[in-house]
Amino acid sequence: MSQFGDSESEESTKESHFNEDKFGSDVSLFERKREGAVRIVVFKLVLGVLFVGFATGCIVYAVITSENSQTDANGNELNMFPVNLTQMCMNGTYTIVIRIPAGGTAQDYNVTKYGVSWVQDAEKQRVYHRVGLDEGSLQYEYHVYQNFSYYRNTSGCQKLDNLGYAAFIHGFGIQYIEEKHEEQVKIGGKYHEVIVYEGEPPLSVTTADGIHPALIRGYSSADRKVDYGWSLYFANPLNRTNTSSIFQQEYWFPTMIVGEADWAYFDKPDVCP
Structure with a gap:
């Protein structure tokens, strides 16, 4: 067991x-x-x-x-007015509209027009700009280079060391206006699709007389390859109902085309020092 x-x-x-x-x-x-x-x-x-x-x-x-x-090949911001382009127009129109004292309730205007040319080289940063297309109607012309300019009028010519390409463009204030909408505009008897830009520039933008534009409106082609023009609008000064004042300056280039121009336009005028 x-x-x-x-x-x-x-x-x-x-x-x-x-x-x-x-x-x-x-x-x-x-x-x-x-x-x-x-x-x-x-x-x-x-x-x-x-x-x-x-x-x-x-x-x-x-x-x-x-x-x-968001820029194009020339460095222009896509939603802003294209200011840096290679383009030319030799038969544009520069219009000045002046308010004049009115006897009644309606505002009267005095309108003056001049022929204008614009030749621009975006790559080398040059502009040839003339108001008054013949010697008899010449108001002024600019030969603008990257870092200086020549300014000529009926009194003579002078070199402007402080006015280069960027500063010259800045003087118009067009680089500050933004894309708003597209519309059709009649150019040369035909309707064209354009982009419309608008905006108020900073106070540093003034005319030669020191007047600040209240609004700038610009027009470019739908493909943004050329600028058809721009208008500067000026507010009516207070307490100046009995005196003249500027209302609008318009630069219009109906035959603006893309491409290189005759570079001779950028040559220094013989009368300039």
Whole structure:
């Protein structure tokens, strides 16, 4: 009996030891596998976060770069009046409209028109601009270069060291007007699609007489390759109902074309020093 009992006890002990070793080993292996799987998941999550962050950064950079690069080949901002173009027109019109004292309630105006030419080289930053197309009607002309200009009128010619290409364009204030809408305008007897721009320039923009325009309106071709013209409008000065004042200056170039002009227009006039 005792012998049988001891044998059973021994077998039971062996079985117990056997099961302990077996399951203990499996549990340890399972724990190691689970720990490795967790590490892999964490690693993948980190990689995913890094990838999403990198992609987001790329998108933000692309958006910022795109917003800062909304310019055409000549550096003109796409929603602003294109001021830096290679273009020319030799038979434009410059119109000055002056308010004159009116006896009744209606405002009277005095309108004066001159022939005007405009030749512009965007690459070399030069402008030839003349008001009065023949010597008999000459009002003035500019030969504008990158860092200086020559100004000529009936009294003679002088060099302007402080008036270069950028400052000359700035004087018209047209670089400050924004795109508003598109419309059709009759040019040369035919209707053309144009872009209309409007805006009030800063106070630093004034005429030769020191008058600040209250509004500027400009017109370009629908493809923004040429400018058809611009108008400057001036407020009626207070307490000056009995005196004349300027109402509008308009530069209109109905035959403005794209492309290089005769560069001889940029030569210094013989009468200039």
